[in-house]
Amino acid sequence: MINIIKNYKSVRNHTEYLCSFLELEDFTPQSAAFASPPKWHIAHTTWFFEQMILLKYDKNYTVYNKEFSYLFNSYYNTIGKRIARHERGLLTRPSVKEVLDYRKYVDEKMLSLLSKEIKEVNTLTILGLNHEQQHQELLLTDLKYTFSKNPLYPVYKNENYVNDTNSHEGWLEIKEGIYEIGHNSDTFCFDNELGKHRVFLEPFKISKSLVTNKEYLEFVKDNGYKNSKYWLDDGWHWLQENKISKPLYWEHINDVWYQYTLSGLIKLDDNAIACHLSFYEASAFAFWKGMRLPTEFEWETAANNLNWGQRWEWTNSAYLPYPNFKISDGAVGEYNGKFMINTMVLRGASSATSKNHSRTTYRNFFAPNTQWQFTGIRLAK
Known part of the structure; x- marks a missing residue:
């Protein structure tokens, strides 16, 4: 009590x-x-x-x-x-x-x-x-x-939530095999994490670091937002309809790149982990690099050997129920299950996530055009 x-x-x-x-x-x-x-x-x-x-x-x-x-x-x-x-x-x-x-x-x-x-x-x-x-x-x-949306670029507080940098480099190799996925303990989890099950994974490599502003800026400068071959068709239409040519909160002023943060407008930090990217942008960047996004099952399998928690990380997995998923009776049953359509899974946590509110089985989910969350990119191959 x-x-x-x-x-x-x-x-x-x-x-x-x-x-x-x-x-x-x-x-x-x-x-x-x-x-x-x-x-x-x-x-x-x-x-x-x-x-x-x-x-x-x-x-x-x-x-x-x-x-x-x-x-x-x-x-x-x-x-x-x-x-x-x-x-x-x-x-x-x-x-x-x-x-x-x-x-x-x-x-x-x-x-x-x-x-x-x-x-x-x-x-x-x-x-x-x-x-x-x-x-x-x-x-x-x-x-x-x-x-x-305020031209004065208001300051919320000194902490900007986007200055995180990578502490690891290189690639983590995971062997092919059968791995267990899902939550299976007495600690709290949401219902969408339940239904522990096995999946077979082919061998893969997953980056130990997240994509930085410098890396993503190279994609922007290489006309990444102007070349349809990098984009899913739905993502390309999203770009055209919304006239998007750069990440959310980035500003190009007098040939200098800036980023709006909760501590105001600051110069873009090359070494900081890129943030506020949609699934469409993450997918296009991965294609441009000749790589891909990990599936949520690959991410969870590798998570204990990765440094995560700076950005919500897009996966290449649609948000779907696990085997034997059950929707609870009453209003609490509306919490997750009814959203299992037209959304993609994100794993990890972000610098804005509350303490003690993250775990390797946590399944966040948003529509693929979502930019306003603290989202980033981890590559796989």
């Missing part, structure tokens, strides 16, 4: 710590449908505990505000209707103060409930805390995208 209460307080406090660097005006704007405002994140993660736990397990619980479920539900169809995703930034009310009061109210009720040591409550709370840690990273990525 003590550990889960301590963990609950720690995770919830970290969200508010991330918000402590914001001005009041920063909490509400939304620059794209995918980039939710900080105020919505801190309310939604609170709503998760209220909706998934308190309403079911605390018979005396009184909903803080009945309208909040419509405002702060994300995608749970079984729970009810919700505001359109692209309209979250229109919510000037409730105020930031009221949302923080809502968090305090729910926290008090949750801590009281956790003290009763109900197994099902503890299990759902751990899920809720991992859910909140996902939103902590989303809060940063969404905020960065919104800040990037």
Whole structure:
């Protein structure tokens, strides 16, 4: 009981710590449908505990505000209707103060409930805390995208999250064989990691380092964004339709390359690991290099012998269920399974990922055109 209460307080406090660097005006704007405002994140993660736990397990619980479920539900169809995703930034009310009061109210009720040591409550709370840690990273990525639209290049804080460099070089060789994939222990994992199974892998090599800004800039300078032969057809159409000619947040000013970061606009660091690249860009770069992206099974097999955690790493694997994958009953069953279409798997973690929220079996997933996450490239051959 003590550990889960301590963990609950720690995770919830970290969200508010991330918000402590914001001005009041920063909490509400939304620059794209995918980039939710900080105020919505801190309310939604609170709503998760209220909706998934308190309403079911605390018979005396009184909903803080009945309208909040419509405002702060994300995608749970079984729970009810919700505001359109692209309209979250229109919510000037409730105020930031009221949302923080809502968090305090729910926290008090949750801590009281956790003290009763109900197994099902503890299990759902751990899920809720991992859910909140996902939103902590989303809060940063969404905020960065919104800040990037401001010509003043706002500074969030001194840490820029993109100055990581490689500590290893060369290639790791993996022999052909049958390898076990998936989560199989008593520690927490998401349902999409379950279904431990075996896969056969041909021999392969995987890079010990991630692609750097210098390496990716060579691709840009070699007209990589202008030559269709490097690109998947879908990716090429994405380039043309969106007039993309460089990575997200890169700026070419007076023949000098810059990069917008959460600590403002800085000169592009050649040695830093490239960031904010889509699957399409990762795939094109790999083709240009005469290599490829690893599959998620290759990545997991090699992971214990790699230095990972600086960038979410694109794999060449579609997001699909493992053998014997089962969708849970109720709203929590909507967490992962229904998104197993039109997305690609990323492995690892990033410099923006919350502490204690990474493992070698973690399966992140995003659409192939996603750029605003802290994503990078590890090559294979």
